[in-house]
Amino acid sequence: MLRPLTEKRVRDALSTVLHPLTGGDIVASGAVEHIGIKDGNVTLILKTDPQAREVMEKAAKGCETAVSALSGVKSVRTVLTAHRPTGEADNRPPPAMGMKPPAPPPPERLEGVRTIIAVASGKGGVGKSTTAVNLACALKQRGLNVGVLDADIYGPSIPKMLGAGEKPGFTKNDRIEPAVRHGIRAISMGHLVPEDRATIWRGPMVIGAVQQLLKGVAWDIDGDLDVLVVDLPPGTGDAQLTLVQTVPIDGVVLVSTPQDIALIDARKAYDMFDQVGIPVLGMIENMSQFVCPDCGSKHDIFGHGGAVATAKEKGIEVLGEIPLAPVIMRRAETGTPIVLADPGSxxxxxxxxxxxxxxxQIDA
Structure with a gap:
């Protein structure tokens, strides 16, 4: 009788692999951040110090070999996330009194990606991810090669909105192959971690994950991308700063509902991008009005025109207004955004x- 493939069996196999820095095994050294098992496909997420990435890549190979030997395993893939062990000090000397610390290295263009656009909101629950996938689909309809990166590590939603499809694979040189749905290349932590599994990570792990999803993906696997749409999480924290410090962003699209409480955070998001010198292409007022499907009457559920007024206040373009329509949500939940499901609407x-x-604006 075939033994079931369990997390314990995988951990037992991993405990035979030595950690190159501690001398202990990978599990006892605390390097295993997550084990995902689905239909015989195993995903391992390993923590590593950024300075030890090369030796940890070799250890990751050992992990794949050990787990592949288990019965019931169809494939094994590893993801390394940058992490400095707790209590370990930075070896660089502190800056002298009155001197500024050294500047981080300048952002580098992603290989095979011509333009990067970030979709941001500052606040959750305003329909930013739904907007991002529909804009990606609309750009695809214009004949562009489009990719989507879900930078929301804690609450990834892009896999659901674009449809599950095939899981990402790996190239011969261990870059992640993006999932392809509706002709759009996409990657998300939701592709690598089971949907019902919480991601409980501190800041360094989030930073490492965002960098891995940016630079560790073969975006150019079927030709260069014209546009990579990055769906940012709410707020102005680690994911946003990692993005702007890692790759040059060509523009940001702000999404907000009309009410004041959402616009407060949208203004903060604008201020952050303004401070780091990234152009804001404009603002979209989402859930602008509710149009009754029965009688056609319009209702301002969240107010109306607030995002438009804020855009004018900041001197940025009003890109458009999207109504509060249940059909947009329903289409997203079925994995076919409304732009594709009902193109004539x-x-x-x-x-x-x-x-x-x-x-x-981006000359695409």
Whole structure:
């Protein structure tokens, strides 16, 4: 009888692999951050000090070999996330009194990606991810090669909104192959970690994960991307700063609902990008109005025009207004965004117009 493939069996196999820095095994050394098992496919997430990445890559190979030997295993893939062990000091000397610390290295272009656009909100629950996937689809309809990166490590939603499809694979040189849905290349922690598994990580782990999803993915596997759309999490924290410090961002699209409480955070998001010198392409007012599907009457559930007024206040373009329509949510939950599911609809046309305004600004 075939033994079931369990996390304990995987951990037991990993305990036979030595950690190159501690001399103990990988498990006892605390390097195993996560083990994901689905249909015989095993995903391992390993913590590593950024300065020891090369030797940890060799250890990761050993982990794959050990786990592959287990019955019931179809494939094994490892993901390394940058992490400095607790209590370990930075070896660099502190800056002298009155001197500024050394500047971080300048952002580097992603291989095979011509333009990067970030979609941000500052606040959760305003429909930013739904907007990001529909804009990606609308840009694809314009004949562009488009990718989507889900930078929300704690609450990834892109796999659900674009449809599950095939899991990402790995290239011969161990870069992650993006999942492809509706002709769009996508990557997310949701592709690597089971949907019902919480990601309980501190800041350094988030930083490492975002860098891995940016630079460790073969975005150019089927030709260069014209546009990579990055769906940012709410706030102005680790994920946002990692993005702007790792790769050059060509522009940001802000998404907000009309009410004041959402606009407060949208202004903060604008301020952050303004401080780091990244152009804001414009603002989208999402959930702008509710149009009754039965009688056609319009209702300002969250107010109306607040995001438009804020955009004018900041001197940025109003890219468009998207109504509060249940069909947008339903289409996203089925894995086929409304731009593709109902291309002839008024809502799809609005997304198309916004995509056109963005494409003009980035010369795409």
């Amino acid at each position: 008024e809502i799809a046309a609005r997304y198309g117009e916004i995509a056109g305004r963005i494409a003009e």
